[in-house]
Amino acid sequence: MLRFIGKGVYPAVAIGRISVTKKSTAISQIQPSDKKTDNYSDELKRFEKAKETAVGQLKRIYEKAVSETGEEAAGIFDIHMMLIEDEDFNEAVLGMLEEGYNAEYSVANAGRIFSDSFAAMDDDYMKERSADIRDISDRILSCLSGNENSNEADGDNLIICADDLTPSETMSIDRSRVVAFVTAYGSANSHTAILARSMGIPAIIGMGEDFISQLSEGDSAVVDGETGELIIVPDEKTLEAFIKKQNRQKAEKALIEENRGKENITLDGRRIDIFANIGSIDNVKSAIENDAGGIGLFRSEFIYLDRDSYPSEEEQFNIYKKVLSMMENKKVVIRTLDIGADKNAEYFDIPKEENPALGLRAIRLCLARPEIFETQLRALFRASVYGNLAVMFPMISSENELIRVREICDKVKNQLKAENIPYDENTEIGIMVETPAAAVISDKLAKLCDFFSIGTNDLTQYTTACDRQNPYLDKYSDTENTAVLRLIEYTAKSAHENGIWVGICGELAADTSLTEKFINIGIDELSVTPSFILKVRDKVRRTKKEG
Amino acid sequence: MKSFQYVITDELGLHARPAGMLAKEAKNYDSEITITKGDKTVSCTRLMAVMGMCIKKGDTVTVTVNGGDEEATFTAIKEFFEANV
Numbered sequence: 174m175l176r177f178i179g180k181g182v183y184p185a186v187a188i189g190r191i192s193v194t195k196k197s198t199a200i201s202q203i204q205p206s207d208k209k210t211d212n213y214s215d216e217l218k219r220f221e222k223a224k225e226t227a228v229g230q231l232k233r234i235y236e237k238a239v240s241e242t243g244e245e246a247a248g249i250f251d252i253h254m255m256l257i258e259d260e261d262f263n264e265a266v267l268g269m270l271e272e273g274y275n276a277e278y279s280v281a282n283a284g285r286i287f288s289d290s291f292a293a294m295d296d297d298y299m300k301e302r303s304a305d306i307r308d309i310s311d312r313i314l315s316c317l318s319g320n321e322n323s324n325e326a327d328g329d330n331l332i333i334c335a336d337d338l339t340p341s342e343t344m345s346i347d348r349s350r351v352v353a354f355v356t357a358y359g360s361a362n363s364h365t366a367i368l369a370r371s372m373g374i375p376a377i378i379g380m381g382e383d384f385i386s387q388l389s390e391g392d393s394a395v396v397d398g399e400t401g402e403l404i405i406v407p408d409e410k411t412l413e414a415f416i417k418k419q420n421r422q423k424a425e426k427a428l429i430e431e432n433r434g435k436e437n438i439t440l441d442g443r444r445i446d447i448f449a450n451i452g453s454i455d456n457v458k459s460a461i462e463n464d465a466g467g468i469g470l471f472r473s474e475f476i477y478l479d480r481d482s483y484p485s486e487e488e489q490f491n492i493y494k495k496v497l498s499m500m501e502n503k504k505v506v507i508r509t510l511d512i513g514a515d516k517n518a519e520y521f522d523i524p525k526e527e528n529p530a531l532g533l534r535a536i537r538l539c540l541a542r543p544e545i546f547e548t549q550l551r552a553l554f555r556a557s558v559y560g561n562l563a564v565m566f567p568m569i570s571s572e573n574e575l576i577r578v579r580e581i582c583d584k585v586k587n588q589l590k591a592e593n594i595p596y597d598e599n600t601e602i603g604i605m606v607e608t609p610a611a612a613v614i615s616d617k618l619a620k621l622c623d624f625f626s627i628g629t630n631d632l633t634q635y636t637t638a639c640d641r642q643n644p645y646l647d648k649y650s651d652t653e654n655t656a657v658l659r660l661i662e663y664t665a666k667s668a669h670e671n672g673i674w675v676g677i678c679g680e681l682a683a684d685t686s687l688t689e690k691f692i693n694i695g696i697d698e699l700s701v702t703p704s705f706i707l708k709v710r711d712k713v714r715r716t717k718k719e720g
Numbered sequence: 721m722k723s724f725q726y727v728i729t730d731e732l733g734l735h736a737r738p739a740g741m742l743a744k745e746a747k748n749y750d751s752e753i754t755i756t757k758g759d760k761t762v763s764c765t766r767l768m769a770v771m772g773m774c775i776k777k778g779d780t781v782t783v784t785v786n787g788g789d790e791e792a793t794f795t796a797i798k799e800f801f802e803a804n805v
Contacts, residue, residue, distance in 0.1 A: 252740045252767075259768045287768060296774050298732055305736070306768075455731050480778050488727040488778070491802060495729065 175387065175405040179355070179380040182366040184399035185426075186419040187353035187375040188412070189330030191392045191405070193385060194342065203281035203314065210275045220266060220276040223316035228254050230312065231341070238344050238368075245458075246371035249305070249340045256309050262287060276317055284310025301359075308339035332394050332403075336385060343368045353377075353396035355403055357384045369398075377401050429707040433464055437710050439692060440717040446698035447706050447713070448504070450678055454492060457499050459703040464710075467504035467561075469626065469700020470678040471496065473549070474512050482520055483545060489552035497560030504561045506626065506700075508605065509549055511535045511567040530634070535568035540577060550585040557597035565603045565626055570610040575621045605678075607631035612660035619671035626700065627664055629679025633657050658690070665695045676700055685712040692716055722794045723784040730805045733776035738805045743767040745800050750788030753797060757781050764797075 210216055231254045238247035256262065262283055269279035284306055291303035331351045335342070337358040343365050346354075351374065359365050359378035369376035375398030388405065395404045395415045404411060437445045448469030449460035460468060476484050476492060497505055513523060513534025526532035539546035553564055564582075569575050582602060589596050606612050607628030615625065630641060636657050639646040661677070668675035676698030681687055683701040688709060691699065701709055728734060734742070746753045746764035753764040757779060762769040764783075775781060783801065785794045 248737050248740075252736045255740050255743060255767050260766050261768050290772065294772075294774050296733075296776065298735055299771065299774050302736060302771060453731050454729070484778070485727060488729055491727075491729045494802075 174408050174411065177380055177384060177403040177405075179377040179401045179403065181398040181401035182376045182378055183369050183374060185373075185375040185422055186398070186415050187332065187396040188415060188419065189332045189352040189394065189396075190328070191388050191390060191394050192328070192331040192333055193388055193390055194333055194335040194338070203277050210273060213270060213273065216270050216274075216276045216279075217267075219317060220270065220280065220313075223276065223280075223313050224257055226316040227257055227309070227312045230316075231257070234341055234344050241348070242344075242368060242371040246368055249367075250344070253305065253309050253312075253341070256305060257313065262306075277314060280310055280313050280317070304337060304339060308341055311339070312341065332396055334385060334388055338365045340365075340368060348372065348374070353398070355380060355396060357382060377403055425708075428711055432707045432710045432714065435710065435714065437466065437713050439713055440715065443692065443718060445692065445696070445713050446504075446676070447709050448506070448676070448678075448698055448700040449703045449706060450700050451703070454495060456703065457496055460706075461499070463703040463706040465503075465703060465706055467506070468496070468500060469504075469506050469676055469698055470565075471505060471507040472511065473507055474510055474516055477510060477512060477521075478516065478518050480518070480520075483548070486548045486552045486555075489549060490555050493553055493556035493562070494559045497556055497562060500560055502561050504563055506563045506565050506603070506624075507553060508565045508567055509536070509553075510539055510545065513538050530640070536566050536574060536578065537568065540574065543581065546581060547585055550582060551589065554582075554586060554589055554596040554600065555594060557600045558595050562597065563601035563603060563624065565605060565624075567605045567628070568607060568631075569604040569618065570608040572614065572617055572621065575604060575618060579621065603673075606664050607635070607679075609636050609660060612664045615664040615667035616670070619667045619673055622673065624673050625664055625668050625675040626698075627661055627675065627677045627679065629657065629661070629677060629681035632660060632679065633681075636660060653687070661691075661696075662694050669695055674698060683709060685709060688712040689716045693718060721784060721786045722790050723782050724794070724798055725780055725782050726798075726801045726805075728775055728777050728779050728781065728805050731777055733774070733779065734770065734781075734805055736771060739767055739770045741804060742770065742800065745797070749785075749793045749796070751790055751793040752786045752788070753793065754784045754786070755781055756784065 231250050235247055235250035238250055265283035265286060266279045269282055270276065288303040288306040291299055291306060294300055329350050332353045332355060333346060333351055334355045337356050338354060343354065353374060354365055354369055354376040356365055356378045357380045365376060366378055375396050377396060377398060380403065392405050393407065395407050395412065397415065407415065437447045439445070446466050448467045449463070449465035450470040451457060451460055451468055452472040452475050476489060493507060512518065512521060513529060513532060517523065523533060523538070533541060553562065556562060566578050579602065586596060601623040603622050603624035603626060604611065604618060605628045606615060606625050609632070611618060612632065619625070633654060634641045637649055637654060639649045665675045674697040677691060677696055678700040682699040683705040685708060692713070699709055730738060743765050754761050755764050755770060757773050757775055760773055762773060764770060783797060785797060
């Protein structure tokens, strides 16, 4: 039994046998010795013909990919067609042909130059694109050699192992016979990873250089795309454990898929909203894919992190507008900047604090630096006309704070009005209930806003006085802490007595052992990580209110 | 000649897909459309060159439209940037 560890990209178990893929024609194999020719026009014709065949192949792969993985993931083959027609690439090939090199060498050389220049870039995403250039060059080469690529292994339940797979290799794999991919190289941005995810095939990438040489064709093996494990010739006990895991995953998946497209409605007919928590524009797609009824928590701080200066109003406006339009009139709750404590950016220049979790963070920071806050609010209200926006403020702990926040909102709206810039007057204004203070005075706060969203992570940390980042304190802040549940219950009661809605957007919202409790308390909305939506829906649909 | 500045908002920057869409879009117009970042300027129809500029989220680029039906092209390309990157 041999065990390798890489990075899992699709969390499922596959059981099968090893099939090692080797390259047939590759740009790296073309040597300058097989060059020079005095037949420029013939070589040019061969190149043009090979290009045409290559584009034809790509069109077919593109159509196959669209029907199997959807337009999104198939897009790469459209890009490949365009790369083959790229002016710079073609000029480079033609230049070599004119110098008297043959078509093979000209293509290989141009491919090498461009793929090397991408590989040298200071950006992980662009580095990966050098694989695309190699892929299209290899494709033209195999068309030049006349063999339409056939790299098909025999048999079923294949675990395809390779140094790296090009997108077209990944796509041309016969899905009825392949159960997993494992590659020595690649990153989460590589197409193997992206395609494996959209095809729903377990895959592991980044196994390391010497991995292929240790494999034997046909060996039995297990791939765990969740943990990134590849086990060669597993013993009986190990195999049994993985079979169990695989069966569990299959049952879970079937159950979840059954819930797609259904309503979030309890057995006694109560409707619950299940929304998504997101932290980037990319997450919006996964929210939509997982059937989110809206966005319950858009963490706007991602716009501010990993950069050197404040994002402009225009930049923020474009992001908010994009998310609102993507969600097509479904509710989108955007939380204003929640920076400080564990999330920080240097350019904010927040003075060092002894106890940052209790420090100048979130709304406190925004009120201390109104110019940052007003820029964000302007961008938000300007975007409000492009969908169903709700604005939410983090870390509120007093009535005065909320009154102050509302005054600033009014000021920003009045400015927009004066400048004749449209905004939606009915944009809901709500708060996170994440300090014990807010929960305790929720009866008063409910009169000052349109909704509550309970942030259970911070609420638990502050109520139990346990640092969330300290693993030794786990036992003091268990998820069914009575103190926290009482605060949640009181907050829900305050909300309903004042006719506003109340949701939960912390991690507890996805804990299905608490779903029934939350429904009984009267929670209207649960906002969870996109991949948990269907699981929570399943629970809601099997729940009945007490008494 | 007309130009506008734009701050890239897409998480991955001007990556392969939007760059490809841009190249396609740019080929639809008579005007010459270029994109500038820092001291580097390339034609938007050249996919590898545009990708090669390594334009990331938060980068400010200048897009210039020259010749042809400048007004209409300018508006269309500006809308393209706002909707896609």
